[in-house]
Amino acid sequence: MIGIVDCNSFYCSCERLFKPDLLHKPVVVLSNNDGCIISRSDEAKAVGVEMGSPFFMQKKNLEKNGVTTFSSNYHLYGDLSWRVMETLRTMLPEGCVEVYSVDESFIDLAHIAPEALYAFTVSLKNIIEQWTGISVSIGVAPTKALSKVANKLAKKNKQITGCVLILDTDKKIIQALQKTPIGDVWGIGYQYAKKLNIYGINTAYDLTLRTENWAHQELGGVVGARLFRELKGFSCIDMQSERVTKHMIATTRMFGNPVTTLHELEEAVATYMSRAAEKLRRQHAAARGITVLIVPKQEVKGSYYRHGPTKTASIRLPVASALTNELVKPALELVRSLFEAGKTYKKAGVILSDIVPESVIQGNLFVAVPTSSEKLAKGRALMEAVDNINFSMRGDILKFAASGTTRNWKMRQEMRSPRYTTRWEELPLLK
DNA sequence: TCTGGGGTCCTAGGACCC
């Protein structure tokens, strides 16, 4: 059996941990730029605050209901996430925990006897809550997709389930599938749900009445076929070992204020590239592919989004690199090629792809030794020094000049809580 | 210049996840 452990209203729970007076009060957390609502406590859900809804549209409702609002504080969430995952690792054998996102892990429960499953799961939940202060829900079933179904139901009926639900018989599985709207199924997003509704498929159970071939045809090929089998109880999405290196590294941001000049765009792109390059070096890798994207401010009729189409440009370096200066330079050329004078921009970003481990950077036969080993070593040493200083001093003390110093485009975060657990200056104080 | 089948590699873009 496979379980999924999911933190309840994770970001809100993190905020409450250091503000216990908010325990049974409505709380929400906003996305970057204080744009939209990305986490809600149960009390906030109860007064009709929708997930993903824009902050400015909910502002009145939030005030009226006395909802406490936080900007996102990723230092805090990242640290508490780590504590929860570490707790799981100490409770389960090596290789049985797959961290799936900041607030979720799949756990392999094959080693637990069926009759002991429920008691084990409950004790796991209690220990996590006791050790970290974060409450979780756990769904258990024969496959990953079914464990997600179990988890959703456990959360929906907290009073009855106590946030733990185990689907260990065909009967329970079928009942659970019948209670699950098709759009709630893991792997069925907005587009597929719409399509399936047209075919008269409204619950997860309805989908299982079709054939694997049908799912293959209508739901994106092998992905759909796999989901179909998983819902039928045949496990085909294995536990993944911890991924060491990412295949793609992105740093993208909305601007705090709209940007109209090439100069500002260049600053932003240089800044984002510096961050992306840091992430790259942290995983001891180098990248060949560079993509720059900018998004103009422009109404598009009939579109869900309130911005113009994303403009992208990319290149491949002759040789993979992890040096900020080598990555910034081509990125700046790309952004210059994309920029159109007279337009207003609201977002920009960089994406590094074609990522290889640092140890296997391929030389290029046709590149005339610009990267003699001596020069390469110097570049690495410089990067290491920059990374170390920025890490120990916090907040980019050392920057490349191209990143600028004024940064009018920086994002807004007006209601961020202190970084209680990762900054000495921001430790919580007891009176 | 025309004709065929089978394969690889690459990129762009769509769908999804949290």
Added chain:
DNA sequence: TCTGGGGTCCTAGGACCC
């Protein structure tokens, strides 16, 4: 006025090869 950020996987189609 104001709608997030960072990922994954897969498919289709073009270029190129024999």
